[in-house]
Amino acid sequence: MIEVFLAPAPWNDPELFGEQVISGLATGSIYALVALAIVLIYRSTDVINFAQGEMAMLVTFSMWSLLLAGFPAWTVIFIGIALGFALGAFVERTIIRPVEDKPPLNVVVVTLGLFVFLNSIATWIWAQGELPKVFSTPFGFTSVDVSLARVTTHSIGILVVALIVMAVLYLLFNHTKLGLGMRATAHNPGASRLMGVNVGRMLMLGWALAGAVGAVAGMLVAPITFLFPGFMLAVLLYAFAAAVFGGLDSPPGAIVGGLFVGVAENLFGTYTPGDIFGPEMKLPLTLLVLVIVLMFRPQGLFGRVQTRRV
Amino acid sequence: MLKIEGIEASYGPVKALHGVTIEVPEGSVVTLLGPNGAGKTTILRVVSGLLRPSAGRVEFDGRRIDRRSTEAIVRMGISHVPEGRQLFDEMTVHENLMLGAYTRNDRDGIKADIKRLNGYFPILEERREQPAGSLSGGEQQQLAVARGLMSRPRLLLLDEPSLGLAPLVSREIFRILRQVNREEGITIFLVEQDATSALSFADYGYVVETGRVVIEATSDKLKEDENVRRAYLGY
Ligand SMILES: Nc1ncnc2c1ncn2[C@@H]1O[C@H](COP(=O)(O)OP(=O)(O)OP(=O)(O)O)[C@@H](O)[C@H]1O
Numbered sequence: 001m002i003e004v005f006l007a008p009a010p011w012n013d014p015e016l017f018g019e020q021v022i023s024g025l026a027t028g029s030i031y032a033l034v035a036l037a038i039v040l041i042y043r044s045t046d047v048i049n050f051a052q053g054e055m056a057m058l059v060t061f062s063m064w065s066l067l068l069a070g071f072p073a074w075t076v077i078f079i080g081i082a083l084g085f086a087l088g089a090f091v092e093r094t095i096i097r098p099v100e101d102k103p104p105l106n107v108v109v110v111t112l113g114l115f116v117f118l119n120s121i122a123t124w125i126w127a128q129g130e131l132p133k134v135f136s137t138p139f140g141f142t143s144v145d146v147s148l149a150r151v152t153t154h155s156i157g158i159l160v161v162a163l164i165v166m167a168v169l170y171l172l173f174n175h176t177k178l179g180l181g182m183r184a185t186a187h188n189p190g191a192s193r194l195m196g197v198n199v200g201r202m203l204m205l206g207w208a209l210a211g212a213v214g215a216v217a218g219m220l221v222a223p224i225t226f227l228f229p230g231f232m233l234a235v236l237l238y239a240f241a242a243a244v245f246g247g248l249d250s251p252p253g254a255i256v257g258g259l260f261v262g263v264a265e266n267l268f269g270t271y272t273p274g275d276i277f278g279p280e281m282k283l284p285l286t287l288l289v290l291v292i293v294l295m296f297r298p299q300g301l302f303g304r305v306q307t308r309r310v
Numbered sequence: 311m312l313k314i315e316g317i318e319a320s321y322g323p324v325k326a327l328h329g330v331t332i333e334v335p336e337g338s339v340v341t342l343l344g345p346n347g348a349g350k351t352t353i354l355r356v357v358s359g360l361l362r363p364s365a366g367r368v369e370f371d372g373r374r375i376d377r378r379s380t381e382a383i384v385r386m387g388i389s390h391v392p393e394g395r396q397l398f399d400e401m402t403v404h405e406n407l408m409l410g411a412y413t414r415n416d417r418d419g420i421k422a423d424i425k426r427l428n429g430y431f432p433i434l435e436e437r438r439e440q441p442a443g444s445l446s447g448g449e450q451q452q453l454a455v456a457r458g459l460m461s462r463p464r465l466l467l468l469d470e471p472s473l474g475l476a477p478l479v480s481r482e483i484f485r486i487l488r489q490v491n492r493e494e495g496i497t498i499f500l501v502e503q504d505a506t507s508a509l510s511f512a513d514y515g516y517v518v519e520t521g522r523v524v525i526e527a528t529s530d531k532l533k534e535d536e537n538v539r540r541a542y543l544g545y
């Protein structure tokens with residue numbers, strides 16, 4: 001008889017299924033955070049930031065050094081977020097602004113260049129000695145029972161943190177004047193200027209927020225993958241897929257896309273028919289689903305159809 | 311109140327203004343006429359700080375503003391309702407109005423102003439939570455004017471507010487603008503294609519052609535002028 005499932009079928013082992021879904025939601029919310037960072041920047045500056053993952057990587061490595069130097073964990077977390085914020089703002093001011101009104105390909109080259117640059121810096125500073133480095137989590141890796149499934153405290157921590165970040169961003173964008181100005185700038189920078197919005201500051205703030213959100217994602221991933229200069233690469237790939245899938249200009253799309261990719265990845269890995277595909281096919285299968293959906297909805301699940309850009 | 315003196319401005323290598331001088335006295339309505347591409351929009355862009363003039367100066371209340379940021383100019387009391395409305399299409403009518411009040415921090419005053427503007431434009435109250443892009447052309451123009459008034463300007467720059475509107479709707483907008491000018495004392499600098507409406511509304515008018523002022527006179531005189539009549543009034 002052909003073995004249809006690599007693992008026991010969901011109805012035979014609902015606990016395994018539940019575990020896969022929950023841990024999928026946890027990794028998915030990390031993809032969602034990075035996707036959100038990408039979307040934040042794309043919406044406000046029309047730039048695809050290929051260096052998003054490497055910016056987070058640099059921050060996470062810096063945090064590792066601070067931890068090693070004996071700073072308390074919560075202080076380091078706070079510094080990490082602040083560092084991500086500052087790095088985002090700094091990058092926008094210094095290297096993005098000069099190419100802002102140049103052809104889009106110039107910006108692509110600039111963010112790719114930044115990617116390589118940050119990666120080299122991290123390798124130069126941190127790659128002597130042992131790699132990968134262990135990065136601890138304040139949540140621990142204890143297994144706990146949640147109704148159907150057993151999941152780690154870190155997974156739960158990820159979900160809670162991601163939820164908090166999303167809630168904060170939601171409140172900022174929809175219930176503050178600053179958020180109103182940032183959304184207006186993303187929609188129509190020229191008109192925003194006429195309203196007295198400081199457009200340059202809004203763009204910088206968009207990058208800063210993306211930097212901070214990316215940093216949070218970095219510190220959540222590192223305990224799982226351990227720390228090495230390329231540790232955000234896979235995350236960035238999944239996050240890109242998630243962002244495009246959700247619609248590059250839609251924050252809710254980034255979240256839904258990220259969660260979808262995380263869960264799909266886990267389920268494909270667990271349940272693909274063993275005689276046909278191995279679990280290593282989970283990424284291509286996940287991407288295949290995205291490609292098929294995008295064939296029918298090129299603007300992504302929640303993206304708006306690009307008719308004109310003012 | 312507004313003094314534009316000998317401004318020149320270019321888009322890259324193309325010079326759009328060759329020394330334009332215009333004065334807008336406090337409390338008045340001044341209109342700017344001219345064919346397509348004459349430089350009318352460019353003049354307004356220089357006044358609101360979107361474009362730096364390469365020569366000349368702009369003064370508002372005796373203070374030089376041609377080197378200031380748009381944000382600073384809005385705060386000084388100039389509001390620019392741009393050509394083509396430039397609303398935030400995906401945001402609600404209410405959010406558009408709040409953006410008009412972006413430079414203000416007096417919550418109660420903003421609330422009161424929205425209420426007052428709803429008196430002028432009742433449709434905006436009805437459509438409050440609708441995306442601006444879903445309004446009709448006339449409603450959008452009303453929103454653009456209302457948004458422009460939300461910053462409590464003392465000088466309102468209007469770039470072709472009647473463009474693409476049915477005559478009835480356009481007349482309604484001019485009626486409200488007249489009211490705004492008379493009752494609230496807001497000075498108006500108006501760029502308009504529809505010269506008949508503009509000249510019956512304005513006290514004084516300028517005609518620009520290829521980046522230069524070619525005629526200036528009171529509206530009544532302009533209405534009599536042979537060239538103006540032929541070129542802009544069509545009789
Ligand atoms: N963004 C731009 N880039 C290059 N040239 C421009 C730009 N905007 C305007 N111009 C040029 O500057 C000149 C003046 O344009 P402007 O928009 O001020 O004219 P206008 O009088 O407002 O015309 P219309 O009645 O069509 O609105 C024109 O020759 C136009 O081609």
Ligand SMILES: [Mg+2]
Pocket residue numbers: 350351352393469
């Ligand atoms: Mg124009």
